[in-house]
Amino acid sequence: MNCPMEHRKPETLVAYAAGELDGETAASIERHLRVCPGCRLWVAEQAALWKTLDIWEAPAVSADFDRRLYRRVAGEVRLSWWERLTRTLRPMPLRQILPLAATACLLLIASFLVQQPDQLAPPHPGAGLVRADQVERTLDDLELLRQFGAGNQVEAPHADTM
Amino acid sequence: MYRVILSCGWALIAALTAVASESTVVAEKPPAQRARNAIDRWNQMSPEERERELAKLPPERAQQIRERIRRYNQLPPWEKQALRERYQKFAQLPPEKQEIVRRSVRAFRDLPVDRRGLVREEIGRLRALPEGQRNARLSSAEFRSQFSPPERQLIRDITAYFPGQLK
Numbered sequence: 001m002n003c004p005m006e007h008r009k010p011e012t013l014v015a016y017a018a019g020e021l022d023g024e025t026a027a028s029i030e031r032h033l034r035v036c037p038g039c040r041l042w043v044a045e046q047a048a049l050w051k052t053l054d055i056w057e058a059p060a061v062s063a064d065f066d067r068r069l070y071r072r073v074a075g076e077v078r079l080s081w082w083e084r085l086t087r088t089l090r091p092m093p094l095r096q097i098l099p100l101a102a103t104a105c106l107l108l109i110a111s112f113l114v115q116q117p118d119q120l121a122p123p124h125p126g127a128g129l130v131r132a133d134q135v136e137r138t139l140d141d142l143e144l145l146r147q148f149g150a151g152n153q154v155e156a157p158h159a160d161t162m
Numbered sequence: 163m164y165r166v167i168l169s170c171g172w173a174l175i176a177a178l179t180a181v182a183s184e185s186t187v188v189a190e191k192p193p194a195q196r197a198r199n200a201i202d203r204w205n206q207m208s209p210e211e212r213e214r215e216l217a218k219l220p221p222e223r224a225q226q227i228r229e230r231i232r233r234y235n236q237l238p239p240w241e242k243q244a245l246r247e248r249y250q251k252f253a254q255l256p257p258e259k260q261e262i263v264r265r266s267v268r269a270f271r272d273l274p275v276d277r278r279g280l281v282r283e284e285i286g287r288l289r290a291l292p293e294g295q296r297n298a299r300l301s302s303a304e305f306r307s308q309f310s311p312p313e314r315q316l317i318r319d320i321t322a323y324f325p326g327q328l329k
Contacts, residue, residue, distance in 0.1 A: 132219050141252060141264070142245055148267045
């Protein structure tokens, strides 16, 4: 027989310890237990656990248990939406909230950067220097496009120059 | 707890990927949105760099540029954006066509006021027409009779090359 522990099938041993196996399977397990100290120890521990559970008695329920239980259930039902919402967060320790908050902030900043790359970008010293005469030519062209493109300024093209 | 840490990790990776791909996203925007003309780039330079460049020009001319940039920066955002987009289209024209636009607009400015209105209306009408109808109109006898040869030329040029809509 293959070792149930080596083949990761402890349920066979559980069933054996609980006395749920048929005679033939139980006999093969017993043969295996004679030669396998690991399984033997496991079955012994399992048997001890069953034995402990057999002798354990649940403590008696207090007389007003049901009354207190129903009162508590009723209290839960009466919670406002805000209490229900905050209740889910209350047990969460600060060390779990902090990474979440930090992640949310980071996501917000990232999305803002993607949407408005110009807004947060500081001036780039030395990067993309523009010559003054280049600026002047661009201003000339912009003025030309502005004056001709805007209908109400065509009749007085020099009224609002840049 | 393990799941929370794992979720945070994934979220962080997603955020960092978004930041890292910023340039890609910007590059995928329409040309008008990513357009940065010389003035925008000038505005991105530090004040010291700007003054260093202006110092290379005569003081009077430098002052004029400062003043013109100030006026440009004071335009309402919508107008600045529209102008930026129009300039982007203009800047994409080959230099010789840019020069044609400049020359045509200057010629337009030199027209008598009463002719300017007519020319402008004609340009607006032509630009609204499909190409075939536009060409038919440009070669029509009516068109020739209404406008002088220089006017016809500037109408042709502006209709063909001037970027954006004429309001």
